[in-house]
Amino acid sequence: MKKLFIIVITSGILFSACTKNAITGRSQLSLVPESTLQQEAVTQYQSFLSQNKVVSSSSNKDAEMVKRVGSRIAAAITKYYADKGLSNELAGYKWEFNLVDNKEVNAWCMPGGKVVVYTGLLPITQDEAGLAIVLGHEITHAVAHHGQERMSQALVAQGLGVGGDLFTSGNSKANGIFNAIFAPSAQIGVLLPNSRKQELEADHYGLIFAAMAGYNPKVAIPLWERMEKLNSGNTTPEILSDHPVDSKRIAKLQAEMPEALKYYHPVSS
Numbered sequence: 529m530k531k532l533f534i535i536v537i538t539s540g541i542l543f544s545a546c547t548k549n550a551i552t553g554r555s556q557l558s559l560v561p562e563s564t565l566q567q568e569a570v571t572q573y574q575s576f577l578s579q580n581k582v583v584s585s586s587s588n589k590d591a592e593m594v595k596r597v598g599s600r601i602a603a604a605i606t607k608y609y610a611d612k613g614l615s616n617e618l619a620g621y622k623w624e625f626n627l628v629d630n631k632e633v634n635a636w637c638m639p640g641g642k643v644v645v646y647t648g649l650l651p652i653t654q655d656e657a658g659l660a661i662v663l664g665h666e667i668t669h670a671v672a673h674h675g676q677e678r679m680s681q682a683l684v685a686q687g688l689g690v691g692g693d694l695f696t697s698g699n700s701k702a703n704g705i706f707n708a709i710f711a712p713s714a715q716i717g718v719l720l721p722n723s724r725k726q727e728l729e730a731d732h733y734g735l736i737f738a739a740m741a742g743y744n745p746k747v748a749i750p751l752w753e754r755m756e757k758l759n760s761g762n763t764t765p766e767i768l769s770d771h772p773v774d775s776k777r778i779a780k781l782q783a784e785m786p787e788a789l790k791y792y793h794p795v796s797s
């Protein structure tokens with residue numbers, strides 16, 4: 529009886545903690561406020577940058593490219609949300625784009641627009657458009673609150689308390705989950721992958737945002753095919769353990785291409 533009572537209460541809390549995503553319309557579990565995640569992201573982003581070798585954009589064309597592509601994607605997202613009357617969804621976004629000298633094939637975006645690209649990704653993306661596809665995808669995970677959803681699920685699964693002081697009370701477990709979700713790296717060793725639904729949403733909107741930013745969305749097909757090939761060796765690149773690629777995903781991208789192309793107006797770089 530007591531167990532049933534707890535289940536009823538818990539499901540009541542979980543039900544009331546579900547929000548409808550402004551862009552996708554999908555109902556998502558959100559136990560941690562976006563503002564709390566953005567605050568934590570500022571702390572964790574600074575800490576990450578201080579512990580890694582950031583490539584200066586004043587003297588390096590790759591780092592400059594990361595900032596340029598990132599800013600264009602951010603501008604496209606800002607416009608997309610504004611056109612839909614949803615600008616308040618991006619309140620608190622203070623975009624930052626940094627390249628770190630690290631051979632991992634990896635890139636991520638924390639809530640609030642804190643982005644890191646690893647130098648190991650660039651030989652695979654090959655050019656600006658390829659990078660735009662990956663950044664469009666990664667940033668979509670953030671703006672579509674996918675990390676918030678995974679964080680909430682992980683907190684429930686681990687029986688951790690939630691609230692405004694989740695991160696500041698020295699809760700190292702919550703900090704660990706945050707980093708495993710938002711800055712996944714081989715070094716962390718914990719894997720909390722995106723769901724298939726989240727992956728498809730990130731592909732769909734990522735293509736649109738890259739196209740709006742002036743990059744040909746068609747490069748997404750050969751790009752993800754190159755990624756898939758990396759997987760045939762002994763090691764799985766970091767970005768693939770979090771974002772698996774298979775023939776179904778490629779087919780879905782191909783099916784979404786006509787819609788993305790409607791948003792595509794090439795810009796000269």
Ligand SMILES: [Zn+2]
Binds near residue numbers: 665
């Ligand atoms: Zn993904």
